[in-house]
Amino acid sequence: MARHGWGGRPPASDAEARQRIVDATARCIDRHGVAKTTLSDVAAELGVTRQTVYRHFDRIGDIVGEVAAQGAEAFVDRLIAHLQGTTDPAEAVVEGLVFCVRTIPTEPHLSLLLQVGDSGAFARGATTADAIAYGAAMLERFPVDWAAAGITGDDLGGLAEIIMRLLTSLLQRPGEPPDEARLRALLGRWLAPALAPSRAPAGRA
Structure with missing residues (x-):
């Protein structure tokens, strides 16, 4: 994986990437509430692009479910x-x-x-x-x-x-x-x- 984004610490596996996306989403929900949490918020929290998040989850609802x-x-x-x-x-x-x-x-x-x-x-x-x-x-x-x-x-x-x-x-x-x-x-x-x-x-x- 490329080394830009992810706070300079790219995940070592897809499983780690998915978990970090879930953890970032939880933090966004805690700050903004679920209704105001967007996929863009999650990407910004991680320092990655929306496309990076989309590689692991199809939509924000799937991440919220996790x-x-x-x-x-x-x-x-x-x-x-x-x-x-x-x-x-x-x-x-x-x-x-x-x-x-x-x-x-x-x-x-x-x-x-x-x-x-x-x-x-x-x-x-x-x-x-x-x-x-x-x-x-x-x-x-x-x-x-x-x-x-x-x-x-x-x-x-x-x-x-x-x-x-x-x-x-x-x-x-x-x-x-x-x-x-x-x-x-x-x-x-x-x-x-x-x-x-x-x-x-x-x-x-």
């Missing part, structure tokens, strides 16, 4: 640690949703995951296949025996979709977070009963 995905990995680890010892499916889902509603608005990079539009990590929101698959993979890490609860296969994906829809709705007004006690009561009344082992739907063939 920023969000990397932030989410650490967040999911924290969520799973928070849920340790909560083996009841209903309790785990309710507690997980409350934790997400409490935490995501305070961490801008995580909020990118659930944004709707071209700048969102899942582009078309919480009902895309990518978002649902991500949610199902997260549920599989819960300290819950889903099979024993009768939730397997497509049912786990359906649960993930409902959770992603609920979470997106609850986070649409980050300045007005729901009261946690009221949220727990609401989820406990209307969501938890569907996850009781005796009433959980059988897995589809």
